[in-house]
Amino acid sequence: MSNDSAATADNAAAKQFVRPDFPVRSSAGSKRWQAVVVVGLIACSMISLLTTVGIILMLVFESSGFFADDQIDIWEFLTGTRWTIGQSQGQMYYGIWPLLSGTLRITGIAMLIALPMGLITAIYLSEYATKRVRSILKPVLEILAGIPTVVLGFFAVKFITPYLLQPFADFKTFNATSAGIAVGILCLPLVTSLAEDALQAVPRKLREGAYGLGSTRLEVTLKVVLPAALSGIISAFLLALARAIGETMVVALAAGSTPTYTLDPRVPSQTMTGFIVETFKSESVVPGTLSYYSIYAVAAVLFILTFLITLIGQIIRMRYREVYD
Amino acid sequence: MSESQDTQREYRDDQQRKTMSHAFSVLCLVISSTAVVVVTTLLISIFMTGGNWIDLEFLTANHRENNPEESGIGQAIIGSIVICAICGIFALPIGVGTAIFLEEFQPRNRYLRLFHGLVQLNINNLAGVPSIVYGILGLTAFVYMFGFFSSIRVNDQPEYEIGARYYYQTKTLGGSYVKFPAKKDYQPTLAVTGSKWVTDDQGNSFRLVIVPNENALSAYQSRLDRAIVVCSIAELVEQEGEKLYKIETIGGREVTFPAERSYGQFSKILEPIDVIGSDGETFQLNVISKRDPLPTDPEIKNRTVVADSPDPKRRSSASIFRETNWFHFHLPFSKSVLSAGLTLALVILPIIIIASQEAIRGVPQTLREAAYGMGATRWQVVRSTVLPSATPGIMTGAILAMSRAIGEAAPLLAVMGGVLGTTLQLSSLMDKTPVLPVTIFKWAGDVNDGYENLSAAAIIILLVILLLMNSVAIWIRYRYEKKLAK
């Protein structure tokens, strides 16, 4: 697109949106009005900040009830490999690792699926696909993105486990793999759309230059476009990772509710989100008891983890965004 | 090495490179089409299970226990739409406001600049917070309001409440119910009939022994200081700001118990009361004593109550109940539609902000400069120039965010519990309601396998709603693009 046509478009838009009664001069009144508006806008922005502050305060206060308890040793919580809260009314073990490892196992499997597939689909959409293929693939991805996670959870239990997994190996009814696959499917459209955005943000000039030197499409893609879009792609991966870690309904339905500390992908594995939901559903949680506070302690770990990952993703994106602008 | 050989090798290399490129594009196509395969399998399996359960009855009926044939999602559809609307009403202005602040008002003040950067950083992080964490936040912040207010009890009036009117309801001798507005006059006395835990002035607490009638007193000889005769009258007193009922036992001990607003008796009201019948007509209710002869005419029986009969079958008690207006509101919000909508608003707020920011960023700089050139203030530029041309983008983003909200189950389970149906239609923001994703979740987990099909049918409806929302978004984008291209 040349600069001319862009300017024409701008003019057309300007004609349409600038009203004839547009105020010609800013009066003192309109300045005062603007001050009011700015205060209002700041108030709006405060809400999102307050949400974070609210989450952090809530997690700190409530989980302090957990860590302040005499029975709880924070080191044991962070390093222990046995978790029996919500599992037994007897002797209590509260090492987070079974839940954390459950989350990591499922996230790992999900990423094994979502990252390569998502990236390749994005490359295809951005560099190869004809308009026709695009017009099929895009809505399909949008449908996939819109499918409620509850639905994918049942898909995992009713389809993936019995038809895709159990014929090949000795998988338990609830296992990390089928939940991981479902979460991977869930993250696929997210990776695709973010990675595609990153690929399309690579200036056309770079591609044209490479083509001009006689590169094939594959070479342009792998040697020019991908490196140029790398920061965007990495941040897309990290966002998808955060989404997978935080996914709740799929794991609550398909991963089972036994906290296990193992690498075996065939056995049930409760995740941090799964534990929170299960404890909520049981509603045996009476405020003031350890199992009540443990929800918040686990939620705090979950929050810190996802927060850090998105933060890193942002930093990467911000640091490298300017390069090709 | 001759030149022709070189060219030949180059040619072969070229061929190889081209083949590679081609192979890669095929690989891409194959992998990309997995998504299509997955979606198709999913849709087909859902249609196979649920497709032929969808009919008008399914769309309008409510959940029926152990009866999937007659169950439906009428309330759930309305519930989902209402909650989605509440969520949009709160999230949209706040989100757009934040986006305008971030994009158009880069402050010069040092502190404000810090604030600005913090908000920007925070928003992208919020987008990554799991929705279950928002659910916990909603439970703490909206349902219980950090415990600042006493929780909502069934036999008590909430501390802060508007939009509710209290009535007494009583059964006439004829079996129909009449109601009359709850006024202070009917409050002060209470005829004690049900067992009560009471406290004496020494602070001992024990359960009152209720003697059925005066003639039976001898059987209770040993416990007379803990006993009263049924239908004895208690008096409303206030002690240290607390409302209590006070009553003297047969043994002469003065005891108190907490006053609840929930019910009263007619014992002291022996004059007729104006009441409202079931079809809204008002008439006078005769309140007779146990000593009066009972009426026999059914017409009169329907207008008569007995005030103080010890026979529980004949005694008419008036119990309080609440009638709520559409604007019924109380603090804390408890488990209600409003709590659910606000929680979802928090979930989608970052999505709306990010989408609006992108839309605003997409407005050509030339437009702004033209407006500034005409001497407009910053806000005037935003209102008259930036916002109108960013609206389509904002709307698209907002609709996509709402379609995320309508499919969320986890935070709703936390803030509203798993409600499958209520008797009456949703009438105020303080009611609970079933919603589609939670219904899908509960049905799929029902013992009765018939509900599994219903669950699939509800999924189809949810998908249709989502597709409709998405196509509206796409339509807006499409129209806008066309206009700009003109």
Place this chain on the structure above:
Amino acid sequence: MLRRTLVIVCFLATLSMLTGCDKPVADNAKNETASGTGAKVDGSDSQGSDKQNTSLSGSVAVEGSSTVEPISNRAKEVFNAEFPNVNISVSGQGTGNGFKALAAGECDFSDASRPIKQKELNGCNEKGISFYEVPVAYDGLTVVVNKENDFVTQLSIEQLKKIFREDMAAKTWKDVDPSWPDEKISIYAPGTASGTHDYFVEVIGKKDGKRLRADEQTLLSEDDKQLVIGVQGDPFAIGFFGYSFYEANQDELKSVAIVNPGNNEAVSPSMATIESGEYAPFSRPLFIYVNTTSYQKAEVKEFVDYYLANVVEIVKHARYVPLPESIYEAAKGNIAKDCPGTHYLDSEGNKREGSLAEVFKPENLPE
């Protein structure tokens, strides 16, 4: 892209219309119990019958056991057919939570799959709340194994202890009986918040202070459907849950006969054996606990009275086993004579043991 999406929408819409006309009616083999309930309840089901009483309004809040939830939900349905203006909300969030709500005054009555405990009773007393204890049905706790499992047909309490108790925790089936295969046992059991869990633990280990095992072979879930799916998909699984869940999934699961410690006979769970008491020790009563203050409210009184008047049909519709008529009469008597309190705890706070008929006697009520 727009057109494509529209096409998909239209496709979905027409598909649902095309298929919508013939709702399967043949699929209701399992609902025979539903249509077989008493004429009275069914009759009142039809909307707009002249029995409708629109003059009663108000609202009733019910919380508690998810096991009892279907019974209360059904009661709500038939009651609302007659009194359409009473707003009833039933939510099944666990027995313990129900008692918590009862003590906090947040519900009018609570559903419970076990009797109240001393701690919970204290909670009620502290808040000045008293209640009527009303048993509504029997439930037979059913032990199930996978359909393909051909070696387990009956189990004794001793064997159950070996499988389920934390101190014995048999790793493989062979550890329980040497003639059984050397395969790992996987256990699917209701979560610690459910009355079913408590009741099972009471039978297999309470006296010795032992609990259910919690290890990597055990899956606990508050979602009974998960247990059903779990046992169904695992040939060496064992699990337990309420009889109604088993009855609804009979084709996919195999129930295990339990050796009655009284006469050493193995009895399979069924409506008949649960009702007669032969299926011991795993048949248990289900309750509702009615707040006495709430009972003075007209709408609650009507609802509870209606519940008890039609309890047999309601319970049968929800696939549970009705109690003997005498028990219902005793419960109604307690309400009419205003005798609140629990039969299950004596004045020292000790739990009374025994069958429902033995414990549910007027002399076991507190004064």
